[in-house]
Amino acid sequence: MNILTIDIEDWFHLLSDHEVPDPEKWAMLPSRIHQALDVLLEILQKTNTPATFFIVGWMAEKHPDIVKKIVSLGYEIACQGHHHRLVYTMTPEEFSQDTRQAIQVLEHIGGQKITAYRAPGFSITHQTPWAFDILAENGITRDSSLFPGHRAHGGYHGLQTHSPFIIQTSHHSIREFPISTVNFLGIPLAFGGGGYFRLLPYPIIRHLSKRKPYIMSYFHPRDVDTQQGVLPGLSLSRRFRAYYGINNCGNKMERWLSDFHFTDLRTFESQVNWSEVEIRTITTPAVR
Numbered sequence: 001m002n003i004l005t006i007d008i009e010d011w012f013h014l015l016s017d018h019e020v021p022d023p024e025k026w027a028m029l030p031s032r033i034h035q036a037l038d039v040l041l042e043i044l045q046k047t048n049t050p051a052t053f054f055i056v057g058w059m060a061e062k063h064p065d066i067v068k069k070i071v072s073l074g075y076e077i078a079c080q081g082h083h084h085r086l087v088y089t090m091t092p093e094e095f096s097q098d099t100r101q102a103i104q105v106l107e108h109i110g111g112q113k114i115t116a117y118r119a120p121g122f123s124i125t126h127q128t129p130w131a132f133d134i135l136a137e138n139g140i141t142r143d144s145s146l147f148p149g150h151r152a153h154g155g156y157h158g159l160q161t162h163s164p165f166i167i168q169t170s171h172h173s174i175r176e177f178p179i180s181t182v183n184f185l186g187i188p189l190a191f192g193g194g195g196y197f198r199l200l201p202y203p204i205i206r207h208l209s210k211r212k213p214y215i216m217s218y219f220h221p222r223d224v225d226t227q228q229g230v231l232p233g234l235s236l237s238r239r240f241r242a243y244y245g246i247n248n249c250g251n252k253m254e255r256w257l258s259d260f261h262f263t264d265l266r267t268f269e270s271q272v273n274w275s276e277v278e279i280r281t282i283t284t285p286a287v288r
């Protein structure tokens with residue numbers, strides 16, 4: 001079985017080092033979230049697929065109606081931080097504050113307890129072991145922030161497992177649902193979402209999917225939004241990765257969700273026999 005997740009953020013929430021606007025400027029940019037979310041929701045309804053939405057807290061604050069809409073349609077909501085900041089660029093205190101703020105906003109608007117987290121850009125790395133303790137202290141029991149191998153924003157080197165496992169820190173434990181990848185010439189391809197999904201032809205995605213017992217997918221509203229603007233100042237390669245294949249992405253997604261069985265995180269979690277999964281121990285500092 002596979003998990004469908006959507007990261008709720010706007011077209012200008014691209015992660016890049018300096019070209020991307022500051023949070024102070026976000027409010028001045030025209031939002032595309034309503035149009036883009038509707039395209040996604042139509043695909044989900046057509047294929048009758050449950051999904052988990054990792055929502056940026058800032059988005060929930062700005063557009064509470066989208067959170068309410070997602071909840072009223074019966075989908076699960078989860079946290080993607082408040083200001084969409086990379087975890088390894090924050091101090092533990094800043095990370096704690098950002099996570100807490102997002103959870104408070106999401107619980108207040110959505111009326112659901114928030115127990116799942118995804119780091120923007122999968123940015124929990126070996127440099128931020130404290131992140132798991134902070135998540136647990138804020139009521140998070142499930143995480144989907146780990147990306148096996150190297151990538152532009154972090155990545156968790158040496159992660160060979162491609163199925164859920166338990167992270168046991170010095171103080172807490174968290175159920176981890178890593179992003180699934182396939183090795184292509186030694187490079188981990190996360191074919192289940194974002195730029196990789198947009199880039200690869202559907203027959204290849206279907207072929208790769210057949211070989212995987214577990215796929216953790218990750219889509220964004222901007223992946224299917226054909227009318228969005230292009231952020232100025234992006235490098236050529238960043239621009240290619242951000243915008244390639246958007247015209248065809250919705251169709252591909254609809255075929256994929258029809259050809260394979262996807263569900264949301266909570267349903268998948270309830271079907272795992274947790275007494276049998278691998279436990280990975282991480283030593284975390286006693287005092288932060």
Ligand SMILES: [Zn+2]
Binds near residue numbers: 120
């Ligand atoms: Zn994101």
